[in-house]
Amino acid sequence: MISRSGIGVFPGVVVAKAAVFRHTPLDVEHRLSDDPEMEKMAFEEARSSVLDDLHAIKPSTKEDADILSVYESMLSDPDYLSLIRDNITRGRYTASWAVEAATEKYTAALAALGDAYFAERISDIKDAENRLLSAIAGISSSITLAEPSIIVADYLLPSELMQMDRSCVLGLLLDSGSQTSHIAILAHSDEIPAILGLGSFSGETEDGATVAMDARDGIAIIDPDEKTIRSFRARKGIALRNEKELKKEATLPAVTLDGHRIHLMCNVEGLEGIDGAIAAGAEGIGLFRTEFLVLHGFHGDDEVYGKAASAMGGYGPVTFRTYDLGGDKMADGMAREEENPVLGWRAVRFCMERKDLFRSQLVSILKASALSPSVRLMFPMISGSEELLEVLDYLEEVKADCRKEGIAFDENMKIGTMIETPSAAITADILADHVDFMSIGTNDLVQYTIAVDRGNERIAHLYRPLHPAVIRLLKYVVDAAKAKGVTVSVCGEMAGQAEYAPLLVGLGFDELSMTAHSVLEVRRRIRSLEWESCADFADRILSLPDATSIEKALKEFNNGKT
Ligand code: PEP
Numbered sequence: 001m002i003s004r005s006g007i008g009v010f011p012g013v014v015v016a017k018a019a020v021f022r023h024t025p026l027d028v029e030h031r032l033s034d035d036p037e038m039e040k041m042a043f044e045e046a047r048s049s050v051l052d053d054l055h056a057i058k059p060s061t062k063e064d065a066d067i068l069s070v071y072e073s074m075l076s077d078p079d080y081l082s083l084i085r086d087n088i089t090r091g092r093y094t095a096s097w098a099v100e101a102a103t104e105k106y107t108a109a110l111a112a113l114g115d116a117y118f119a120e121r122i123s124d125i126k127d128a129e130n131r132l133l134s135a136i137a138g139i140s141s142s143i144t145l146a147e148p149s150i151i152v153a154d155y156l157l158p159s160e161l162m163q164m165d166r167s168c169v170l171g172l173l174l175d176s177g178s179q180t181s182h183i184a185i186l187a188h189s190d191e192i193p194a195i196l197g198l199g200s201f202s203g204e205t206e207d208g209a210t211v212a213m214d215a216r217d218g219i220a221i222i223d224p225d226e227k228t229i230r231s232f233r234a235r236k237g238i239a240l241r242n243e244k245e246l247k248k249e250a251t252l253p254a255v256t257l258d259g260h261r262i263h264l265m266c267n268v269e270g271l272e273g274i275d276g277a278i279a280a281g282a283e284g285i286g287l288f289r290t291e292f293l294v295l296h297g298f299h300g301d302d303e304v305y306g307k308a309a310s311a312m313g314g315y316g317p318v319t320f321r322t323y324d325l326g327g328d329k330m331a332d333g334m335a336r337e338e339e340n341p342v343l344g345w346r347a348v349r350f351c352m353e354r355k356d357l358f359r360s361q362l363v364s365i366l367k368a369s370a371l372s373p374s375v376r377l378m379f380p381m382i383s384g385s386e387e388l389l390e391v392l393d394y395l396e397e398v399k400a401d402c403r404k405e406g407i408a409f410d411e412n413m414k415i416g417t418m419i420e421t422p423s424a425a426i427t428a429d430i431l432a433d434h435v436d437f438m439s440i441g442t443n444d445l446v447q448y449t450i451a452v453d454r455g456n457e458r459i460a461h462l463y464r465p466l467h468p469a470v471i472r473l474l475k476y477v478v479d480a481a482k483a484k485g486v487t488v489s490v491c492g493e494m495a496g497q498a499e500y501a502p503l504l505v506g507l508g509f510d511e512l513s514m515t516a517h518s519v520l521e522v523r524r525r526i527r528s529l530e531w532e533s534c535a536d537f538a539d540r541i542l543s544l545p546d547a548t549s550i551e552k553a554l555k556e557f558n559n560g561k562t
């Protein structure tokens with residue numbers, strides 16, 4: 001029995017079989033083999049199992065089909081194959097070393113051609129190599145779930161989770177990732193118990209082993225004994241009872257003890273989230289992350305936006321954020337090699353270059369606005385007023401085309417900007433002149449303010465939402481927005497964590513957006529707070545010098561000590 005702890009991102013207790021999956025194979029064995037025949041057999045078996053896996057995949061886009069054909073041609077290339085077989089029989093390399101050495105030679109030859117097309121294929125070839133190396137090591141490199149299981153993996157891309165049969169995913173245990181990584185956000189909104197940042201857990205777990213997890217406490221156990229299994233079952237019972245109690249409060253308003261009303265909205269990634277938002281008593285969709293539709297390979301935006309607006313419109317605004325593609329949210333075939341993707345070709349920067357995609361999305365949102373006055377449009381990752389004005393001008397251009405083409409839309413549709421960069425926060429007073437509302441994406445704002453990658457578990461301890469720089473920016477934005485009469489909300493993960501509610505309410509936020517599950521927890525917390533004491537508390541926090549003292553003060557406040 002091995003116990004490990006990590007970062008719990010969506011609560012839940014599960015005991016089930018592990019389906020182990022690794023993108024990066026375990027270490028390549030750089031040694032001479034005593035048994036080249038056995039190594040050759042290991043290679044041939046791995047090659048045919050990878051080919052079988054590839055044949056079983058049904059590509060949904062042309063880009064997917066292109067990548068599959070690169071994999072297949074590589075695995076059937078006579079020069080590449082004879083290089084590997086030679087490395088094994090004459091060089092006496094282990095199978096994995098033979099593959100690694102042959103791939104290196106092959107990709108070096110391609111790189112030397114200096115051709116952009118071949119250079120781009122190198123990452124596909126490395127991917128095919130990974131599949132071969134994983135198969136040699138006996139580890140699955142494609143996620144096909146034969147039965148409901150806990151996925152144990154080194155990491156998981158949002159697009160990979162989206163391609164799985166979700167009814168078979170009982171939980172996620174990942175070596176990497178942190179609270180605000182996009183895979184965590186997806187696990188939260190899909191209500192999949194998940195623990196991230198578990199170190200080398202996927203290397204320690206045998207495929208098919210029994211695993212117990214309690215994601216609220218961030219504990220995962222490999223091969224639990226009978227006593228541990230019984231205690232996890234008891235924990236599960238308690239968690240389910242709590243959940244039931246929370247759901248009973250879904251119809252109550254989020255109002256503080258002294259009568260201050262806070263509007264709780266939902267973040268969703270697709271139509272699937274709408275029912276959950278209504279059931280949790282959300283007063284609208286504060287953030288519809290539309291890029292997940294693209295990652296899902298879905299191209300019927302008109303239909304999705306229209307349905308979301310009609311279904312949710314009676315409850316409050318439905319805020320479509322334009323595609324925030326880039327970083328870890330790139331669909332196959334769109335990716336561009338970048339040194340720093342989160343500082344790179346992302347969100348509106350990507351959209352303003354890919355106007356084919358952007359224009360059609362804007363038209364779809366405009367069409368949805370004709371169906372319901374609740375539709376709002378919001379731009380992500382704005383870094384300042386020039387960028388904002390550029391996208392607003394482009395929106396005006398698209399609106400003018402719609403008028404010419406007789407496409408109906410709501411001329412008064414509300415337009416907003418996200419505040420996710422320090423530059424946007426510091427110029428919030430200027431941005432406020434051009435929009436109807438602002439929404440603070442604290443996940444990115446924290447990452448960019450204190451220069452800590454939100455998805456990197458190695459530095460997760462440095463990701464401190466309560467850093468005074470972040471708190472001061474929040475305060476500055478809320479004051480600037482209110483002075484200009486512009487609505488302001490928080491839609492990052494901070495909004496959905498009940499322990500931050502006193503601070504956000506005290507700073508002056510009247511609108512928070514989060515996953516459906518968090519709406520239930522945050523509502524309960526708000527109903528236990530006094531607005532006056534939250535405001536005093538926030539004032540006091542603003543004079544504290546560092547994250548540690550603010551964390552301590554918040555803990556004391558939450559424990560009723562101040
Ligand atoms: C954020 O950055 O806080 C946000 C809500 O956007 P995302 O998490 O999708 O980057």
Ligand code: MG
Pocket residue numbers: 420441443444
């Ligand atoms: Mg963001």
